[in-house]
Amino acid sequence: MTANAPIRTESLTKRYGETVAVRDLTFEVERGEVFGFLGPNGAGKTTTMQMLTTLTRPSSGEAWVAGEPVTDRDAVVERLGYMPEEPPIYDELTGREQLEYVAGLRDLPDGEADRTIRDLLGRFDLAADADDRISTYSKGMKQKTALIQALLHDPQVLFLDEPTSGLDPRAARTVRNLISELREEGMTVFLSTHILPVVEELADRVGVLHDGRLVAEGSPESLTHRAESGEESTLEEVFLEVTSEHPEGEVGADEERSEFAR
Numbered sequence: 668m669t670a671n672a673p674i675r676t677e678s679l680t681k682r683y684g685e686t687v688a689v690r691d692l693t694f695e696v697e698r699g700e701v702f703g704f705l706g707p708n709g710a711g712k713t714t715t716m717q718m719l720t721t722l723t724r725p726s727s728g729e730a731w732v733a734g735e736p737v738t739d740r741d742a743v744v745e746r747l748g749y750m751p752e753e754p755p756i757y758d759e760l761t762g763r764e765q766l767e768y769v770a771g772l773r774d775l776p777d778g779e780a781d782r783t784i785r786d787l788l789g790r791f792d793l794a795a796d797a798d799d800r801i802s803t804y805s806k807g808m809k810q811k812t813a814l815i816q817a818l819l820h821d822p823q824v825l826f827l828d829e830p831t832s833g834l835d836p837r838a839a840r841t842v843r844n845l846i847s848e849l850r851e852e853g854m855t856v857f858l859s860t861h862i863l864p865v866v867e868e869l870a871d872r873v874g875v876l877h878d879g880r881l882v883a884e885g886s887p888e889s890l891t892h893r894a895e896s897g898e899e900s901t902l903e904e905v906f907l908e909v910t911s912e913h914p915e916g917e918v919g920a921d922e923e924r925s926e927f928a929r
């Protein structure tokens with residue numbers, strides 16, 4: 668355990684009535700690491716991300732983001748950037764107006780906000796479209812706008828929920844390249860997706876969630892070179908294997924997650 672890991676959870680659990688959406692989740696993400704959070708539909712990825720971004724409170728257990736407990740909403744929100752699967756952007760605004768609006772919500776001083784917006788629009792190749800309405804944007808341009816708005820306040824940790832879902836291959840490639848650039852700059856990224864090639868390309872480490880539990884964890888390479896089989900396989904095969912090894916309701920409360928050689 669690293670006390671100052673930018674993301675750290677301990678026995679994090681969320682219950683909705685009888686449903687245990689996330690159970691006893693303990694993991695950490697190191698500074699500058701891209702952590703790929705994988706799992707089939709209903710595994711608990713969104714719920715985990717909502718707890719880490721303070722949108723929903725844990726039922727039990729603890730979590731810290733950028734050193735702050737997720738129960739301290741203001742402190743955590745100041746330090747994280749979050750791009751949800753359906754980013755809140757308004758079609759009737761222009762890209763620039765949308766970003767100015769978010770900068771206002773974040774209380775960024777006007778001069779600083781203008782400079783940051785200009786820099787990020789340039790960097791994400793959106794400057795020429797910044798004064799067009801978002802209703803005229805492609806899905807990829809909307810996604811880039813959403814990524815910029817998550818970065819405006821220079822967060823220490825970035826949470827991305829299915830950042831490439833619904834994008835055509837070219838737009839998905841652009842978004843993957845941008846994430847890769849952020850990683851090269853040392854950003855800590857928590858990347859939730861069920862698209863395996865995305866984590867294969869971008870993640871330094873992968874966690875596989877199934878039925879609310881972390882059932883496998885390791886580098887993408889170690890997951891594809893499973894120590895016990897000694898055979899090379901694809902991440903998809905490993906994913907299917909570890910999620911079928913743990914059919915719903917059959918995972919013992921104290922069962923260890925699969926560990927792979929790092």
Ligand SMILES: Nc1ncnc2c1ncn2[C@@H]1O[C@H](COP(=O)(O)OP(=O)(O)OP(=O)(O)O)[C@@H](O)[C@H]1O
Pocket residue numbers: 683686687688706707708709710711712713714715861
């Ligand atoms: N607000 C809620 N009320 C009741 N049950 C919920 C709520 N949110 C999630 N759940 C349940 O918790 C479990 C985990 O859901 P979650 O959305 O976190 O999974 P996910 O891995 O993000 O799935 P997907 O890939 O389909 O988005 C599911 O059984 C879901 O039905």
